[in-house]
Amino acid sequence: MSNPEPSDVNNESLTQKGYGELIVYALLFILFITSIFVFNINLSDKSREHTVRILCAQHQQRAWQKALKSLEQARIGLYTGQPTDSAFIAFSTSMKKFGQCTIALHKGKLLMIEQQELNVLPPDDEVTQQIIASIYNIWLSGKDDMNRLIDSIGKGAINPELVEQMLEFAVRNDDQILDYCQEFMVKLSQLSDERVGQLQTSQISALVLSFLVFIAMGVRSTISLRARDKVIDERNQELKKQRDTIAKEKETIEELLGDLQNTQTQLIQSEKMATLGQMVAGLVHEVNTPLGFIKSNVDILKRNVGLFEQTLQENRLLVEKLADGDLDDLEAQLHKVQELYDQLNSYNLIDKTNQRLNDSIMGLDRLSDLVLNLKNFSRLDEASAQNVNINECIDTSLLIANHLVKNRANIIKDYGQSIDAECFPAQLNQVFLNLITNAAQAMPVNQTTDGKPELGTIAIKTRQKDGLIHISIEDNGTGIDPQKMKKIFEPFFTTKPVGEGTGLGLAIVYKIIEKHAGKIKVKSTVGKGTRFEISLPMKLAGKEKFDIEYSDLVN
Amino acid sequence: MEKPHILIVDDEPLVLASVSDLLEFEYTVHQSDNPHEALSIIKDDRYELKVIMSDQRMPGMYGHELLREAKKIRPNTIRLLLTGYSDLESIMYSVNVGEIFRYINKPWKSETLLNVFRLAVKLYDQMMALDTSKHAKKSLQKELPEQEQPEEVKAETKTVLMIGYSDKVFDHYHSVLKSKYNVVNVHTTQEALDDLKKMDVSVIVSEINLGITSTLDFLIKIKQGFPNVVTIMLTKSIDANFAIRAINDLNVFRYLTPPIDDDEFRSLVDEAFRRSDEFKSKTRLDLFRSHKSEVESSNSLHNKSSDLRSNLKAAQDILSKKKGY
Structure with a gap:
């Protein structure tokens, strides 16, 4: 310009x-x-x-x-x-x-x-x-x-x-x-x-x-007026130029705005992906461990069954020799069978085979629980508001966050009765997962000297009162700096290192609670811990019953 | 003959039970679901622990920390990591802190696990053989203290081959190392191969991205041809799968990302040279050339019948031994 x-x-x-x-x-x-x-x-x-x-x-x-x-x-x-x-x-x-x-x-x-x-x-x-x-x-x-x-x-x-x-x-x-x-x-x-x-x-x-x-005066005035006109013309042209510049700048700004919106959409997407990634990382471990020992157990079982088969076969041979009255080889065969039995007994193979079978069944149960939980967590098949037990939602989220929590904190649950609320469970799960994950991450890294790990505590409490569901998630972690408290619900505010947090987690939490006509409060003391309190109405008003789109979660 | 003692550590008892069952035919298996308890087992000198395998994430202590402690207590014991996570951080820790021999992902393959343990025990036995001969040497040297450090005298001949760094970057590392070592810079795998044939290279410091050829494959081949060479990866490209391969197939000594402290780098190279000298002193055992193929065959595992057969055979061997006894 x-x-x-x-x-x-x-x-x-x-x-x-x-x-x-x-x-x-x-x-x-x-x-x-x-x-x-x-x-x-x-x-x-x-x-x-x-x-x-x-x-x-x-x-x-x-x-x-x-x-x-x-x-x-x-x-x-x-x-x-x-x-x-x-x-x-x-x-x-x-x-x-x-x-x-x-x-x-x-x-x-x-x-x-x-x-x-x-x-x-x-x-x-x-x-x-x-x-x-x-x-x-x-x-x-x-x-x-x-x-x-x-x-x-x-x-x-x-x-x-x-x-x-x-x-x-x-x-x-x-x-x-x-x-x-x-x-x-x-x-x-x-x-x-x-x-x-x-x-x-x-x-x-x-x-x-x-x-x-x-x-002379007339001529001079005319000249002056002409000059004036020229100046005005120039000024007009300048104005036009300026207007063009402004129009261009407006275009640029609109482009930037578009970019910004795209970036925001991408960020929301990346937050979704981050949550998903977190979930997947947790699940991979939760799945890999039972899968690992189930596979291993199957191999062991196969090996053991081979031994059992061999023992059985030698036994049958023994029985045949007995029946045939083939006494010459009988003693040798008896020794053979005895050896095999000794082998089985020394490793306690029959018991162990049963144990490994039971272990595998337990592992499979764990896997199917996981899959069920995952289904519950994502609730992909539910687009409208549901009447859901909030306690179950929290349990699902806890399971998903388990890999992160188990090395850092003990969970103390204090669930109230009939904690049902009309809500979008997949979104509330996201809220709970986020708060639980944050709580676990707020725990100082545990340095232990004796055998027992020093774990933090995450206390989760639910109550129903006056048509509202009250949920409190409290940790005894590092706490939040009072200066940062004001900003924690702001989009793009993060205390995590670059690349680890999108800064959208709590902003999305806030929006989800807001869309549920609920309230979220936070109290924190540095060095002592942080408590998030959520209150949700048990029934949603009409307009909230429509599905909440992620795109309007961040303004 | 007594079965070799091994230790497995995992916070999941079902994993312990399963691995223990898998290995108990060949080994005396010690197990613990608590890393602190595991440390006391490691300290217990009633057994000669040949292999330790640990989970990475456990309450109270990370696997790589446990293995680092284990290295301090039993430096020759072979360390393995069994983990359900393949996040880069744990991988880097496991190689750089835990100095592990193998990184095994959950879910594991029984055959792989068996092969890795057999190999690890073999390696341990070789190390111990070397160690005892060293001890003998040392006791000799004690009598002749004047000749204690002959290695320092021929320091000039020690060669570090750096592969794939820009001249500027190389100049820096060169200035860090030149006082002790002959440092050579090459840009392509062909140049690297030529220099390896010409010179007595003990340590390779390599970048990953060297154009078309897969650097890792190249380095693995080098390792087979020159088993005494110790490799340090120093690269910005970090990738979990790549790092796992570098550990398991290349037996990479360190996997580092720049920037790295000059003194730390120098001492790491010193350590790499000591490692290389150890390898050189037992040339009769072509360890890495052989075990590579073993692991590869265990990794492929297409014919399960052969697994079964070998398992049965193992069991039968035991039976026949008992019979013979």
């Missing part, structure tokens, strides 16, 4: 990069928008200044015209004797106004025009500056006279000469000033037009730039 982490990291950085780019684009966009705004604000500021200048210039022009007109009226008044005060006042007011406007346009100044405060700034291009400078210069040249006249007007002592002088100055410069004013205003409006053009250009270019940025 491949490691998904690197692609995650990669993806994260990619996402970060994407967001970074987005921020850059956003900043660019904001920058453009802001710069356009700044530019526009700047331009509109300038436009306002322009407007103020134009307004100021109009005032200037009007003030000039009004001043000239008022001065002409005042002169006419002087000559005609008409009141001239208002005309002079209008003149001085207008002339002051003109002067203020001119100074403001030339040098910049805060002006009050028609109750409106206007901040007039000097023009920022050369042509208008020159024009206004020309006006300013003209105004400056007549400034002193103007002030004197205005002063005299204020005092009420008007000097007609000064008026004449002023008028002449005004008339002389009137055209020029008006021209300049006109030109100034035309120039200003031209500038305004230019500014409008600039504004439009800037707005259009900003729009175009924004559009470009947007396009």
Whole structure:
């Protein structure tokens, strides 16, 4: 399975990069928008200044015209004797106004025009500056006279000469000033037009730039998305791979599980074979010994019968010789017979022949008992639950285990009355054989000094109480380590060397008892011995009556 | 002439009775169903026990243990094992601990048993003859203590033939034995035969699996051709029937499975050499060549009439002896 982490990291950085780019684009966009705004604000500021200048210039022009007109009226008044005060006042007011406007346009100044405060700034291009400078210069040249006249007007002592002088100055410069004013205003409006053009250009270019940025952003996003798609595709492929791997692993696990089940079946089979092998090994000995002496006895009998036959024959010859009155050979024949009788007697052959015959019959009885027991033990002909005497089951198992037990332990039986239970006897036999065998094997190897072997004890007790059969199998062997006690019923737990125990014996015992709706308990003290207690119901409930298959004995 | 004394031990009285009846025409049969009682019979020096036959599994003591004790007390008495089990463990014990002459399975054949006993008694008599001559020799040597160990001097000529081991395994055993013996390694039976003809081989250490030929058959043939050679089987392949044949037909000295302790191995080889020297000192008796055929004929036993005839003959012999007496 491949490691998904690197692609995650990669993806994260990619996402970060994407967001970074987005921020850059956003900043660019904001920058453009802001710069356009700044530019526009700047331009509109300038436009306002322009407007103020134009307004100021109009005032200037009007003030000039009004001043000239008022001065002409005042002169006419002087000559005609008409009141001239208002005309002079209008003149001085207008002339002051003109002067203020001119100074403001030339040098910049805060002006009050028609109750409106206007901040007039000097023009920022050369042509208008020159024009206004020309006006300013003209105004400056007549400034002193103007002030004197205005002063005299204020005092009420008007000097007609000064008026004449002023008028002449005004008339002389009137055209020029008006021209300049006109030109100034035309120039200003031209500038305004230019500014409008600039504004439009800037707005259009900003729009175009924004559009470009947007396009760039789009392109970049597409690329990013494509990259993202690619990553997702890769990730999907990886996922698919992983899924394939998982599927393969699942297959492997299933195979392993199958193998495990096979192994378990084999192990159960091998436990069966081990039990069978144990049985066979025991039986072989149990059979071989009587078979051995029976065979030997038959040979002895044959030999002895030969001798008897010979004796009989010689006897018959003796009788014949007696009957025939053949006395010559009679004595020799008598000796011959006597010799044979001596021979028979010295070995006590007749008694021994009978003994060997009886021995052989005993041996044959033992053999037939064995065969019967074997049949009882395996119960091959019984597939369903039987009502069986448990004591007999234990006896059968004891006989099968005899070869193992007899060198190691004495059996003390304490059987109760009417110990019948509905059960699968072949399986219970397996339980008893297993427990008895274990008990025998738990006996320490007997080292004896005198003639009597030190045997252990296996006590087997059966009782019936409250519809339950209680069976206890107790040994005084080595006992079980408390740490191992928990595990003894677990499959594959064994204390025997590798190859000797399958570790399934007690696990199968447990399952068999469980299937019989019974209980099994174990108590053990190291060095003192172990006791297994089994309780079985006398009647099986319906579902347990079906045959128990070995295959479900180990889960 | 007194019948030879023999001892039979079995925890089953019916077996004792039967075997005793079978043998009593030819032997004075002592019997016991208890190995401890049997030991006291063995210790009793009123009789010259020539053969002991024991059961393997008895309460209190194993047959091979009894026979080991018997060997300590009466080293020349021939030991036999009669057993209903042919589990490998008892077989290995019987050869390596009990050093038995024959391993007889229950159920036994009467004729085989009779033949084995006759052979065993014959062997015992030969051993004793050898022993007395040895004693004579020893008493001579006592007078000349300087020449007591002439065998050690010619140690270089002692040859151990190892058959069927890989070079690596051989190198190890070689390093264990080379200080005392000339150790030769061969891989095939043909090479082994060539070396046996060329050299004076006393001890063979053999593996079992040597390719197509049955190694055991080969070794049995070698034993017939070179009766003084003592054989040690050192192999991982262990098989009950094979081991029984190795005991009964090859008279194998030890049947071992590796790994084996180096010192133990060296001392076993030493012992094998002593055994071989014993055989060499009584070359006039071609013991193994002859008894082999006897046992084989008893094993085959196809014509029972001949058994009967021989039994009758035995009985008649006794009768005629009595008559003559």
